[in-house]
Amino acid sequence: MLPTDPALAILGDQATVAELQRVRDELRLDAPIPVQFWMYLKQLASGDLGTSTVTARPVLHDIAERFPATVELAALGALLGIAAGVPLGVLAAARRGKWIDQVIRIVSVMGFSVPKFWLALMALFVFYVLLDVAPPPGRIGLAYVDRIPHRTGLLLLDSAFLGDWEVFRSALAHAITPVLIFAFISMAPITRMTRSFMIEQLQEEYIVTARVKGLSERQVVWKHAFPAILVPLFNVCALTVGVMLEGSVLIESIFAWPGLGKYLVDSLFAADLNGVLGATLVIGIVFISLNLAADLLGRLVDPRTRPR
Amino acid sequence: MMYRRNLVLSILLWIVVAGTAFAGDVGRTPRDTLIVASDLNPIRNLSPGATYVRNALMQMNNLYDRLIVSPEEQCNRRGIAESYRISDDGMEYVFKLRGGLRFHSGNPVQADDVAFSLRRVAKMGRAMTRFTTALGLTADNADSNVIATGPLEVTLLLTEPLAPDFVLNVLASPVSFVVDRETVMKHERDGDLGYQWLSRNSAGSGPFYLKEWEPRQWLIMDANEYYAGITRALDRVIVRDVQEPTLRRLLVSKGDVDIATDLSADQLAALKDDRAITISSRPAARLIYLAMNQANPALRIPQVRRAINLLIDRRRIADTMLSGTYRAHQGFWPNGLWAALEEPVYEFDPERARQLLAEAGFPSGLDMQLDVSTLYPYPQIAQSMQAMLATGEVDLELVFSDDAQNLTKMMNRRYAGLIMRSFNVLYPDPHDAVEWLLMNNDNEDTASVRNAAWRARYVNEALMGQAMKALHTRDADRRRTLYLDLQRALQSDGAISILFQQIHGVAVRKGVSGYCQGTLLDQLNYGSVVKH
Numbered sequence: 066m067l068p069t070d071p072a073l074a075i076l077g078d079q080a081t082v083a084e085l086q087r088v089r090d091e092l093r094l095d096a097p098i099p100v101q102f103w104m105y106l107k108q109l110a111s112g113d114l115g116t117s118t119v120t121a122r123p124v125l126h127d128i129a130e131r132f133p134a135t136v137e138l139a140a141l142g143a144l145l146g147i148a149a150g151v152p153l154g155v156l157a158a159a160r161r162g163k164w165i166d167q168v169i170r171i172v173s174v175m176g177f178s179v180p181k182f183w184l185a186l187m188a189l190f191v192f193y194v195l196l197d198v199a200p201p202p203g204r205i206g207l208a209y210v211d212r213i214p215h216r217t218g219l220l221l222l223d224s225a226f227l228g229d230w231e232v233f234r235s236a237l238a239h240a241i242t243p244v245l246i247f248a249f250i251s252m253a254p255i256t257r258m259t260r261s262f263m264i265e266q267l268q269e270e271y272i273v274t275a276r277v278k279g280l281s282e283r284q285v286v287w288k289h290a291f292p293a294i295l296v297p298l299f300n301v302c303a304l305t306v307g308v309m310l311e312g313s314v315l316i317e318s319i320f321a322w323p324g325l326g327k328y329l330v331d332s333l334f335a336a337d338l339n340g341v342l343g344a345t346l347v348i349g350i351v352f353i354s355l356n357l358a359a360d361l362l363g364r365l366v367d368p369r370t371r372p373r
Numbered sequence: 374m375m376y377r378r379n380l381v382l383s384i385l386l387w388i389v390v391a392g393t394a395f396a397g398d399v400g401r402t403p404r405d406t407l408i409v410a411s412d413l414n415p416i417r418n419l420s421p422g423a424t425y426v427r428n429a430l431m432q433m434n435n436l437y438d439r440l441i442v443s444p445e446e447q448c449n450r451r452g453i454a455e456s457y458r459i460s461d462d463g464m465e466y467v468f469k470l471r472g473g474l475r476f477h478s479g480n481p482v483q484a485d486d487v488a489f490s491l492r493r494v495a496k497m498g499r500a501m502t503r504f505t506t507a508l509g510l511t512a513d514n515a516d517s518n519v520i521a522t523g524p525l526e527v528t529l530l531l532t533e534p535l536a537p538d539f540v541l542n543v544l545a546s547p548v549s550f551v552v553d554r555e556t557v558m559k560h561e562r563d564g565d566l567g568y569q570w571l572s573r574n575s576a577g578s579g580p581f582y583l584k585e586w587e588p589r590q591w592l593i594m595d596a597n598e599y600y601a602g603i604t605r606a607l608d609r610v611i612v613r614d615v616q617e618p619t620l621r622r623l624l625v626s627k628g629d630v631d632i633a634t635d636l637s638a639d640q641l642a643a644l645k646d647d648r649a650i651t652i653s654s655r656p657a658a659r660l661i662y663l664a665m666n667q668a669n670p671a672l673r674i675p676q677v678r679r680a681i682n683l684l685i686d687r688r689r690i691a692d693t694m695l696s697g698t699y700r701a702h703q704g705f706w707p708n709g710l711w712a713a714l715e716e717p718v719y720e721f722d723p724e725r726a727r728q729l730l731a732e733a734g735f736p737s738g739l740d741m742q743l744d745v746s747t748l749y750p751y752p753q754i755a756q757s758m759q760a761m762l763a764t765g766e767v768d769l770e771l772v773f774s775d776d777a778q779n780l781t782k783m784m785n786r787r788y789a790g791l792i793m794r795s796f797n798v799l800y801p802d803p804h805d806a807v808e809w810l811l812m813n814n815d816n817e818d819t820a821s822v823r824n825a826a827w828r829a830r831y832v833n834e835a836l837m838g839q840a841m842k843a844l845h846t847r848d849a850d851r852r853r854t855l856y857l858d859l860q861r862a863l864q865s866d867g868a869i870s871i872l873f874q875q876i877h878g879v880a881v882r883k884g885v886s887g888y889c890q891g892t893l894l895d896q897l898n899y900g901s902v903v904k905h
Binding site for chain 2: 070073074075076077078079080081082083084087118119120121193194197200201202203207208210321323327328331334335336
């Protein structure tokens with residue numbers, strides 16, 4: 066079914082038939098597809114995602130190492146994206162039709178339309194190549210490879226916790242450009258949806274009542290209209306973070322960021338089936354979990370959405 | 374108004390933080406550390422005897438010493454043996470080892486380690502086992518045929534009288550990387566002779582030892598304090614795994630790495646005028662060949678094969694499309710090595726090609742398909758070939774596919790006409806190339822040997838006979854003549870046709886000297902590098 070022989074991809078051009086067969090036996094490639102799938106499911110049931118043919122380590126181990134790197138980028142990017150996107154969306158809605166609204170809408174459309182990989186390449190070109198203000202792609206300067214802390218896997222957190230500020234600075238410098246890209250990408254849908262939700266709320270009768278009562282515009286927007294959009298906003302934010310996980314595939318590859326996205330790409334090109342399946346599975350589980358968390362958080366915030 | 378102000382303040386604050394962070398880490402490379410940007414992609418393990426992946430062997434050459442080195446050693450490495458003698462009947466080789474050598478564990482290098490290392494390769498049944506098999510060593514006889522006959526003396530017994538050059542050339546390859554027996558056996562698991570542990574660790578006596586290998590990120594080697602070779606100036610070597618050649622070029626031009634390898638022609642051209650960079654070039658023992666599937670009736674006709682060869686202007690393709698990265702070459706043994714064929718067998722001659730096609734029954738030309746990998750430089754070569762073959766009325770259809778797919782197609786013999794692949798010299802003897810490109814004793818689909826000749830369904834009994842004669846010829850000069858004749862004959866026959874030889878194009882920052890990459894692909898020595 067595959068156009069590529071994984072055993073050949075592993076051993077290379079000059080492998081003997083005996084070696085190729087040994088690898089095929091180890092990977093059970095000659096078994097019928099339904100049998101291979103059943104065996105994989107059995108393995109999965111015991112928490113075993115198989116062994117990577119690239120790293121020769123359990124895929125679960127590889128993912129556990131790489132996932133925090135993706136979380137670091139995605140979390141920082143999401144936080145920034147939300148921190149920028151929500152106020153911008155509210156501002157655009159509150160100033161609907163004015164020039165500020167137009168500018169914000171244009172910026173958010175750009176976030177939707179500009180291809181992520183192009184944005185990442187341009188950022189690399191501008192900040193690293195032309196302006197020389199960004200470090201080379203990677204997660205940390207090579208001078209610090211011996212000092213990488215191994216606690217949570219979140220380099221910024223671990224180095225700050227240990228008080229190693231040189232490593233912290235290096236990690237932060239390497240993270241900034243990809244984080245800004247993530248933030249821009251996530252900001253776009255959040256801004257647009259916040260604006261839409263707010264415009265809808267600001268047209269409600271209770272808002273008219275609040276204004277008539279003499280409340281300031283700030284109170285009307287933030288104390289009355291904004292809480293009403295929290296539940297749908299949580300869902301949008303959760304979906305956006307999920308979408309960022311899929312964006313991580315391209316951005317991590319361009320910035321040589323050793324996260325789950327890059328792991329997936331490397332596994333694909335190396336015909337590492339276990340790696341591909343494992344990474345895809347984890348991304349799917351995370352996406353579902355994020356949506357579930359958003360639903361639960363929504364019920365906490367808005368009692369009306371709780372089941373009776 | 375207030376939250377607009379807050380928003381602007383937040384953005385400004387973020388820019389200040391970002392600026393502070395940026396300013397901190399635009400550093401360059403430390404003086405005691407060499408940083409290399411290379412594509413480490415196909416490396417799956419670093420266990421001696423278990424891989425012949427070019428990139429792996431290049432790095433392993435810095436972790437291990439070999440029993441002997443080739444007379445064509447170009448990077449100032451010495452073998453563990455200081456001398457050897459061969460019995461009159463050519464069946465017994467006795468190696469006397471240098472005294473005082475140590476592994477990075479501190480253990481002394483002894484005859485037991487050398488014997489263990491060779492036996493290990495024979496018994497493991499992995500990549501390099503066929504090299505030991507070529508010397509007559511098997512899992513059954515390795516213990517009795519490789520013996521430590523003294524604390525610093527090792528004896529190798531052959532099962533048939535092979536050409537001494539051949540035996541020594543095989544032993545000068547990475548098959549004879551010497552490992553620390555004591556350390557390896559401490560980490561042996563389930564009788565694997567240390568294969569698993571050595572995949573990610575080292576136990577050698579080379580100038581460096583393996584500190585860390587993180588696939589897809591980096592490979593770190595630290596200085597071996599016990600190394601007895603030339604004095605080292607480096608404490609550490611970091612090889613960054615950078616798969617994209619554009620990024621490798623950027624890194625070296627910005628000074629974030631000291632050396633960038635495997636650059637394409639346009640990358641090298643872009644760096645030529647950079648005063649901070651020196652381009653180092655040397656012929657490499659890697660050849661690109663064109664295989665013609667003998668299942669295609671047209672390609673079974675010798676005139677058709679020769680016509681196709683006459684329509685490929687190798688020199689022009691090398692000068693224009695591959696400038697600085699490949700050179701035209703027409704012998705199966707690379708330039709820079711003993712017995713390499715220097716003169717061309719084919720010159721570009723469309724007129725003669727058309728005559729041959731007419732003789733073969735194709736007066737109005739013919740259609741042919743070429744399967745092409747998308748990796749550099751295959752697409753560039755293919756597109757040039759398409760234009761050139763058109764001048765001889767050969768309509769060449771190009772079928773592009775990912776490299777792994779292209780390889781799979783060839784391996785399964787599912788390409789319709791022509792296919793291009795490359796071949797790396799694994800040990801410094803022409804029989805290596807002969808084994809890969811010519812020897813095909815079983816052309817059936819069930820054959821256990823599936824080399825390039827098998828994949829092209831090419832069987833030439835006469836040439837195979839000549840090859841075996843050369844393998845058993847003891848006189849070096851006579852052997853050389855036989856291999857030169859064989860190269861002319863194989864190239865002339867045209868079914869497996871050599872097109873180009875790679876040139877190592879490496880970009881080195883000024884201030885870095887002593888970097889050595891020899892013609893043989895595994896001859897890479899960081900130990901002689903000095904940073905000023």
